[in-house]
Amino acid sequence: MIVKSNALKTFIALTDQTPRDGYFVDAAGVLMASATVAPFGVITDGGAVGGLTTAAVSAGGYRGTLRVKLKASGAGSIAVGTALILVNDGTVKATAGASGSVIVATALEAGVDGELIEAVLMQPVIIPA
DSSP states (O other), X not given: OOSOSSOEEEEEOSSOOTTOXXXXXXXXXXXXXXXXXXXXXXXXXXXXXXXXXXXXXXXXXXXXXXXEEBOSSOOOOBOTTOEEEEOTTSXXXXXXXXXXXXXXXXXXXXXXXXXXXXXXXXXEEEOOO
């Protein structure tokens, strides 16, 4: 029996997440504060404090594409097909290959620092040491 046709999770927003669409969150719906831990998902519809925030689940089951937020400064050269790694503020940047980094998505369009770009989620992969 199918419960949901798309892997989306709703959280009560503990902080204002209305400007945070495209940011990665942990299992409690809090913005990621670590770049070396696999995220739970990415915000698709951020809510105000006490409101509802919806996130697409990173572990699979989300059909389609979504937008992810590029790091405000130093996101690197983002082209179609670029593997994107998590940054410690919930944004992403171009893969640098550093051990312990977490690959979370693949870019489906080019982008520059601070932009929301179309991407496809992937099962988070931690780059080994």
